[in-house]
Amino acid sequence: MQSQKTQIVIVGGGAAGLELATRLGARYGRAHHDIILVDENRTHIWKPLLHEVAAGSLDANLDEVGYRGHCHKWGYRYFKGTLAGIDRAAQRIDLAPILDDRGNEVVGAQQLRYDYLVLAYGSVTNDFGTPGVRENCMFLDRRADADRFRDRLLDQCLRVSRAMLVDEASDARVRVSIVGGGATGVELAAELFNAADALGYYGLEVFDRGRLKVTLVEAGPRILPALPERLAESARDELQNLGVRVRTATPIVESTSAGMITGDGELIEADLQVWAAGVKAKPITGGLDGLELSRSGQVVVSPTLQSVTDPKIFALGDCAFCMLPGRDRPIPPRAQAAHQMAATAFDNLRRLMDGKPLRDFDYRDRGSLVSLSRFSTVGTLMGNLVGGRMAVEGRLARMIYLSLYRMHLIAIHGWLKGTALIAVGHVNRVVRPRLKLH
Known part of the structure; x- marks a missing residue:
């Protein structure tokens, strides 16, 4: 038997x-x-x-x-x-x-x-039981969540673009509020401006990043608490240069259909609300x-x-x-x-x-890296090779950030196919459209 x-x-x-x-x-x-x-x-x-x-x-x-x-x-x-x-x-x-x-x-x-x-x-x-979050905010837990956010973002960009065509003096904006100053919130805020820059290539000739109003809200004293303060400040400066309004020490106590309400009773108006404040x-x-x-x-x-x-x-x-x-x-x-x-x-x-x-x-802590889209990358490396903790920024940090995903590809596909997929990824960045619009 x-x-x-x-x-x-x-x-x-x-x-x-x-x-x-x-x-x-x-x-x-x-x-x-x-x-x-x-x-x-x-x-x-x-x-x-x-x-x-x-x-x-x-x-x-x-x-x-x-x-x-x-x-x-x-x-x-x-x-x-x-x-x-x-x-x-x-x-x-x-x-x-x-x-x-x-x-x-x-x-x-x-x-x-x-x-x-x-x-x-x-x-x-984790919405921490904050009233209205489940009803009015989007999350980025699954691909379906990301797809739904992209569809709503593109719809709102189109709405604003049409308003500008009808009335050149229109003050229409795409208002996005993101709660959570960790890696997800910071990376999304920067990536939105990369997307806004590319929209002009795909039919929204009158739309530019100036029409994008992004607010990043963090309850703690600073964004990116996992990074050294100097790097967190560098990331904050980069975000603000892009046009992100960074609000620290600002707890959100409620989300409504009109936007987010802070602990001081202020309403941060938003067309799209994203909650990325914890897991x-x-x-x-x-x-x-x-x-x-x-x-x-x-x-x-x-x-x-x-x-x-x-x-x-x-x-x-x-x-x-x-x-x-x-x-x-x-x-x-x-x-x-x-x-x-x-x-x-x-x-x-x-x-x-x-x-x-x-x-x-x-557990070997290799450090923390945060990508600000194509604009910048900041983080720290840890380990024997660098003798402890080393701050990295710019192209080196970007290269190391991408290597984490490449390691994952090799782990699930093997060296041969994993390496081939990495090469195909480089080609796709050249021949594929800069944005997925469908």
Whole structure:
């Protein structure tokens, strides 16, 4: 009688989940193991690129990865579905029914057994319960969110352009308010001006960046708190030179259809409102069957990345709360952390199945980089090569920023195809339109 295959289920096809599935599939294939990747989307796009998709600077159709084609090549299986709950006693996960865009059921609720479970379902924007945010603000959690923002942005640009044609003295503006002075908010604010400069090439001859009014709102004392103050000030100066109105120490207490209301009662009028002020672990409707969670809903893991409640369950990336010995803060929700966690989880799953002792996760902080579109890039590098912490700006910083995405491409496609895709990306920047307008 043939023995049952060892089944490893990975929930979430983001940076950590897809890289892990690729490694496991390449190592074990389908001979004695069944590697299953579960994700509610059909395609993967690197989340740090979503601000470019939102501004129209990046065509996601060229950069996204289809799970079905990818799994066929790399030896794992893909299930489209959303995690609804876990039954740890039965070693089973429950998947919610799949519905079409009209609400009709396509596939009913499903169950998948596991020998080992990896949770890598990521994070969502945290609105901190601020009134009106869910109703009036847009988020950049998924590609669909970025596409919706781009469509509304282009509609508003067209509306303003037409108003200027009718009345040359029109004071019509595209007013965008962004809450959150972290990397996402800052990068989106700069990318919008790159998009505005390009719109003249595509039919909006009377539109220019002067018609774009962007306000970046941060509750803290300064933007980009992860960077040294000098670099944060440099980024602020660059944004202000572009035309961004940067408001720090300005908490938002409510969002309305007309705009955002500050703690002082001021209304910041906006046609488009974006909330990028923080993240939390994606909530699971049916719960996680008693797994210990942090205050923000992350799965608490040991240094081996196993749940402190259940050693057969791992958690990676933004949904994991990992406090390593000797550190006073948990591992930050960054793409570089997800990449490193995937490598450690792969090694520890192999060791667990081989009966060998597991290794602790060793997070190597490579620094923080923030891209201000084609205008500038700022950040810090950390590590033995630079003897600690080094500030970088300009072309060098931009090159290193792009290398993070290139590392991800190589991790999920291999060296040959990954390198080819990097080369194709350079060609596309020359031959493809500067903006995606459809």
